[in-house]
Amino acid sequence: MSFKYDKLFRNPNYRKNLASSIVNRFGDSVDAIASSWIVYELTGQAYWSAIIYAINRLPTIFVTPLVGPWVENHSKKKIMVVTDLIRAICVGIMATGLLMGFLSAPLIAVLNLIISTVEAFRGPASSAFFPMIVDKDSYNEAISLNSSVSSITELVGTGLAAAIIALIGSSGAIYLDMATFIISALLISWMKVPAETLNTKALASASAYLKELKDGFVYCKGKKILVVFAYVAMFLNGILVPINSLQTPLATEVLKGGPELLSIFGLAVTISMLLGSLFFPVLRKFLNGKKTIIMMITLIIIFYLGLVGASPLYETRYGAAITLMLLSTALGFGISLGNMYINVEMFNVIDKSYLARVSGIGSAISAGITPVSAFIISIVVKYTSTKVIMIMAGIIAFLFGIYMLTSGTKAIIEAEREHTEASAMADAQRSTDEVTA
Known part of the structure; x- marks a missing residue:
């Protein structure tokens, strides 16, 4: 593993790409705090925050799946720089x-719509660009490191946001975000990558x-494995809606505590996701795709059913805090396993000429399930308790696990067998070429 990380850092394109991700994530984490304050200060009304949040999500759902063909037939590097x-x-x-x-709030909404729309182009371009700068045998380590460093950067940015706003004001914090975009564009423009084979005539007509x-x-x-990936992505985004949307009633009604429990939940999930992504390359040596997905689902089931099953421990403040910390750690680790597995394997199973299109379609599907799930929960919560919803989420996770065991993992096993055979053939060809040389 140390050899592979050393190989990554000797790759100047990867270093620039990683630095670009770091500055982007830092700026966004500071801007997220500053922007939320600005919207509320300007309007004094919380619904504007909800409107802008919805506007930010719309291009991901409706634009991203449509831009793939255009992105694939244009320079990925230029798209990333321009966006x-x-x-x-x-x-x-x-x-x-x-x-x-x-x-004004309407101006913020318009600017956010533009930003979200260009991000709908940048996401697929970034996915298609990744194999151009990272060797196939380094995907695990590269994605693991990207994810881990991004999480750390987000934690640092969120932690420093208040101090930065106090020091240079909200406008200064947003100017800082502007600077990170410019730095990111410069870093990407300085990358030296092979010329892309583009078929611009393919999009000459409607x-x-x-x-x-x-x-x-x-x-x-x-491609059956992509259908399974879509189901897993939808499951992950949908199954997290109950806990994300009902954190406060969970803390008060189920755990019998206060806001401090929300902080414990957030920290435990973030840190465990960070550790999960960091150690993913090691775990993949012992876990195949089937075991990885089943472990992810098992940890999510433990979280939801454990929240309700551990009720006697909530009689004391420390009991509730420790139980929530342990269960949240299991949840974060499970989320990390699922995300990392899909993010790595997509580059192994998807033909490079389809990466932008598949990435766009996948992003739209996974993002679209969130508002649907939130809408359903907003109705169900009127007729039942938070505790019952947590049990229902655990049951849904269990049923999804049954599906994966009986049907879904067949596609994963077949895809891994094909990947192993292809890698063996490539290694044999490489050995033959070396002998010939």
């Missing part, structure tokens, strides 16, 4: 508007574009 610069301009307008006094788009959906539907 970073557009985001920098929008954030700069927001900061200047706050400083000069012309910023019919050609629609054919490319249709081919992407047909490819996803025809």
Whole structure:
């Protein structure tokens, strides 16, 4: 493993890509705190925050699955640079508007819509760009390191946000986010990658574009492992909605505590996700895809049913805190296993010419389940208790686990066998070439 990490850091393109991710994540974590305060200060009404949150999600659901064909036939590097610069301009307008006094909630909504729309292009471009800068045998370590460093950066940025806002003001914090986008664009532009083979004529007409788009959906539907990945992604995003949307009633009604329990939950999940992503390359040596997914589901079941089953321990404040910390650690570790597995394996099983399209479709599917689940919970919670909803979530996770054991993991096993055979053939060819040389 140390050899593989050493190999990664000797790759200048990977170093620049990692640095770009770090500055982006730091700026976003500071901006997230500053923006929420700005919206409330300008309007004094919480519903504007909800409107802007919804606006941020819409392009992911409706734009991302449509841009894949266009992204695949244009320079991924240029797309990433241009979208970073557009985001920098929008954030700069927001900061200047706050400083000069012309910023309003509708303007923030428009700027956020533009930012979210260009991010719908950047996400698929980034996915398709990744194999151009990282060798296939380093995917585990590269994605693990990216995820771990991003989590650490987010923790640091969130922790420093209040101090940064106090020191340079909300507008200064947003200008800082603008600077991180510019730095990210510069780092990506300095990368030296092989020239891409682009077929710009493929999108010369509406019919050609629609054919490319249709081919992407047909490819996803025809590859069983991608259907399983979609189910797992939907499961992960949907199963987290109950805990994310009902944290406060969970703390008060079920755990019989206060806001301090929310902090314990957040910290335990974040730290365990960080550790899970950091140690994922080691765990994958012992866990195949089937075991990884089943362990993820088992840990989520333990979390939800454990919350209700451990009720006698909540009679004391320390009992509730320790129990929540242990269960939240299991949840965070399970989430990390599922996310890391999908993020790594998608590069192993998806043809490079389809990466942008599949990434866009997958992002839309996984993001779309969240508002649907939230809507369902908003209705169910009117007729039952938080405790019952936690039990229901555990049962749904259990049923999904049964499905994966009986049907879903067959596709995973087949895909891993194909990947192993392909890797063996590639190694044999490489050995033959070396002998010939």
